[in-house]
Amino acid sequence: xxxxxxxxxxxxxxxxxxxxxxxxxxxxxxxxxxxxxxxxxxxxxxxxxxxxxxxxxxxxxxxxxxxxxxxxxxxxxxxxxxxxxxxxxxxxxxxxxxxxxxxxxxxxxxxxxxxxxxxxxxxxxxxxxxxxxxxxxxxxxxxxxxxxxxxxxxxxxxxxxxxxxxxxxxxxxxxxxxxxxxxxxxx
Amino acid sequence: xxxxxxxxxxxxxxxxxxxxxxxxxxxxxxxxxxxxxxxxxxxxxxxxxxxxxxxxxxxxxxxxxxxxxxxxxxxxxxxxxxxxxxxxxxxxxxxxxxxxxxxxxxxxxxxxxxxxxxxxxxxxxxxxxxxxxxxxxxxxxxxxxxxxxxxxxxxxxxxxxxxxxxxxxxxxxxxxxxxxxxxxxxx
Ligand SMILES: [Mg+2]
Ligand SMILES: [Mg+2]
Numbered sequence: 001x002x003x004x005x006x007x008x009x010x011x012x013x014x015x016x017x018x019x020x021x022x023x024x025x026x027x028x029x030x031x032x033x034x035x036x037x038x039x040x041x042x043x044x045x046x047x048x049x050x051x052x053x054x055x056x057x058x059x060x061x062x063x064x065x066x067x068x069x070x071x072x073x074x075x076x077x078x079x080x081x082x083x084x085x086x087x088x089x090x091x092x093x094x095x096x097x098x099x100x101x102x103x104x105x106x107x108x109x110x111x112x113x114x115x116x117x118x119x120x121x122x123x124x125x126x127x128x129x130x131x132x133x134x135x136x137x138x139x140x141x142x143x144x145x146x147x148x149x150x151x152x153x154x155x156x157x158x159x160x161x162x163x164x165x166x167x168x169x170x171x172x173x174x175x176x177x178x179x180x181x182x183x184x185x186x187x
Numbered sequence: 188x189x190x191x192x193x194x195x196x197x198x199x200x201x202x203x204x205x206x207x208x209x210x211x212x213x214x215x216x217x218x219x220x221x222x223x224x225x226x227x228x229x230x231x232x233x234x235x236x237x238x239x240x241x242x243x244x245x246x247x248x249x250x251x252x253x254x255x256x257x258x259x260x261x262x263x264x265x266x267x268x269x270x271x272x273x274x275x276x277x278x279x280x281x282x283x284x285x286x287x288x289x290x291x292x293x294x295x296x297x298x299x300x301x302x303x304x305x306x307x308x309x310x311x312x313x314x315x316x317x318x319x320x321x322x323x324x325x326x327x328x329x330x331x332x333x334x335x336x337x338x339x340x341x342x343x344x345x346x347x348x349x350x351x352x353x354x355x356x357x358x359x360x361x362x363x364x365x366x367x368x369x370x371x372x373x374x
Contacts, residue, residue: 033299035300038255038256044228056251057251058248059251061245062245062246063243064244068225074260075267075300075302077300078266078301079266110262113223113262114262114264115223115265
């Protein structure tokens with residue numbers, strides 16, 4: 001079956017996806033001179049391209065590739081920031097299968113090089129959004145590899161993460177969390 | 188005419204493109220724990236996707252989009268770094284039409300937020316590769332907008348930039364330039 005690509009509209013009453021909210025947030029940050037953060041393009045393996053005369057090249061065959069990094073990165077007060085955004089319909093835990101190993105390794109690399117790495121998790125049933133440091137995610141990931149549980153309990157996300165209140169502009173003010181957590185070494 | 192997408196093989200005797208050399212360089216940096224830098228995926232506007240039973244989704248129609256940022260970014264000693272790589276066959280100047288306005292604005296934004304922004308320019312006839320600070324590029328861009336010349340003279344690239352010697356591993360050691368230029372505020 002062939003069907004037009006369309007945006008997921010299933011996540012919220014407002015009809016906005018987490019990605020759209022984050023794009024608006026990042027746009028707000030740029031316009032208000034707070035931080036420069038962009039979403040990376042979806043990685044695509046291009047197989048076949050057609051070059052019609054007098055019009056734009058058309059990609060005729062391509063496949064979605066697994067991302068080797070996270071989706072968002074940028075700069076805040078000179079510091080490198082990097083994150084991935086995910087949502088779940090579950091109410092009591094966040095499944096680690098939402099990530100793949102490349103992304104975990106990438107976040108560990110970022111931390112090792114002095115960057116700020118985190119995830120933004122949205123619980124869609126309750127419309128709660130959390131900032132969770134990559135350190136916490138990686139520690140659960142490693143426990144999973146050692147035979148532990150395959151998800152992070154919501155209560156641990158509440159404990160080790162920060163609830164991000166949903167606002168109007170910016171919608172998901174994750175920079176405020178970073179500001180608070182890192183104020184001592186960002187001048 | 189429909190033809191398979193293939194890598195440009197026209198730039199060097201080694202059959203390596205500037206992009207391939209930079210990817211190898213970035214791989215070297217990651218493996219040797221020097222910096223974490225990745226190329227962003229090519230931005231594509233996906234119009235039509237087919238979902239065959241029991242196999243991967245196939246993108247049937249898509250178009251190349253203009254990038255809103257530069258191609259490479261990452262983290263070095265906690266600092267955000269960002270660059271674009273370009274080559275020219277000209278020998279005495281580098282045409283500014285290799286950039287579009289979005290990229291210039293993005294580089295100015297990065298500088299304003301304390302990031303390190305630059306371009307890597309390859310003169311393919313002589314196999315010379317230069318590191319040029321984004322500040323220099325932007326100053327020539329603004330002169331062009333004010334009616335000035337539409338290219339940067341090579342002698343100014345030599346004066347304001349740094350020649351990057353081509354090596355075996357890493358091939359294009361741009362971090363060494365950053366290390367030298369910013370040593371006073373990277374500890
Ligand atoms: Mg993703
Ligand atoms: Mg480019």
